[in-house]
Amino acid sequence: xxxxxxxxxxxNVAEGNPLTVKxxxxxxxxxxxxxxxxxxxxxxxxxxxxxxxxxLVKGSYGFEAEFNKSQTSFHLKKPSALVSDSALYFxxxxxxxxxxxxxxxxxxxxxxxx
Amino acid sequence: KAGVTQTPRYLIKTRGQQxxxxxxxxxxxxxxxxYQQTPGQGLQFLFEYFSExxxxxxxxxxxxxxxxxxxxxxxxxxxxxxxxxxxxxxCASSLVDRSGQPPYNSPLHFGNGTRLxxx
Numbered sequence: 001x002x003x004x005x006x007x008x009x010x011x012n013v014a015e016g017n018p019l020t021v022k023x024x025x026x027x028x029x030x031x032x033x034x035x036x037x038x039x040x041x042x043x044x045x046x047x048x049x050x051x052x053x054x055x056l057v058k059g060s061y062g063f064e065a066e067f068n069k070s071q072t073s074f075h076l077k078k079p080s081a082l083v084s085d086s087a088l089y090f091x092x093x094x095x096x097x098x099x100x101x102x103x104x105x106x107x108x109x110x111x112x113x114x
Numbered sequence: 115k116a117g118v119t120q121t122p123r124y125l126i127k128t129r130g131q132q133x134x135x136x137x138x139x140x141x142x143x144x145x146x147x148x149y150q151q152t153p154g155q156g157l158q159f160l161f162e163y164f165s166e167x168x169x170x171x172x173x174x175x176x177x178x179x180x181x182x183x184x185x186x187x188x189x190x191x192x193x194x195x196x197x198x199x200x201x202x203x204x205c206a207s208s209l210v211d212r213s214g215q216p217p218y219n220s221p222l223h224f225g226n227g228t229r230l231x232x233x
Binding site for chain 1: 118120130145153156157158159162164169204206208210216218219221222223224225226227229
């Protein structure tokens with residue numbers, strides 16, 4: 001069965017410091033992995049996706065994700081956090097190559113303090 | 115391009131009533147999915163539609179239903195509302211090829227959701 005796990009409910013980081021939001025996955029076959037961000041009272045906004053063969057994927061707003069096959073991880077990173085990055089972040093995996101069914105992690109709340 | 119549009123943004127209903135939520139996908143997107151988001155359960159898949167057919171369904175009771183129209187717009191209906199149905203309902207659309215298969219790394223594009231409160 002496909003699944004993703006986000007081990008941290010909350011991550012706190014000071015503005016200007018690097019941030020990491022963790023995600024591990026369990027899939028059979030090739031992983032189709034994604035990161036989304038959600039601001040209050042809004043829907044999910046696509047940040048980036050895993051591209052087969054790339055260990056470091058760049059996305060929107062300066063975010064990037066590091067794929068590690070041996071650790072089955074797809075951690076979201078940013079070199080320098082902004083207060084405006086404070087939001088809820090979700091890791092997701094496409095369940096099937098044939099259908100649009102995704103499993104989402106439980107979400108990690110990122111707090112960036114000035 | 116306009117994004118995914120969901121109406122209404124907010125709804126307040128009482129137990130036992132029914133409700134219909136609407137979703138207009140991004141132009142050209144023919145797959146529409148629905149998700150329920152609650153603080154306790156997170157994001158849970160409800161169902162997915164392509165070519166006016168439901169081809170995938172999550173683990174929800176039959177009170178939850180949906181449909182898709184020929185222009186790809188979709189509606190979901192919840193009958194006999196319960197307090198536990200209070201949630202943010204999110205619609206998402208996606209590109210698919212002629213057979214309905216999504217490109218493997220094609221993301222979902224979400225609307226801003228409908229916040230349903232059942233009292």
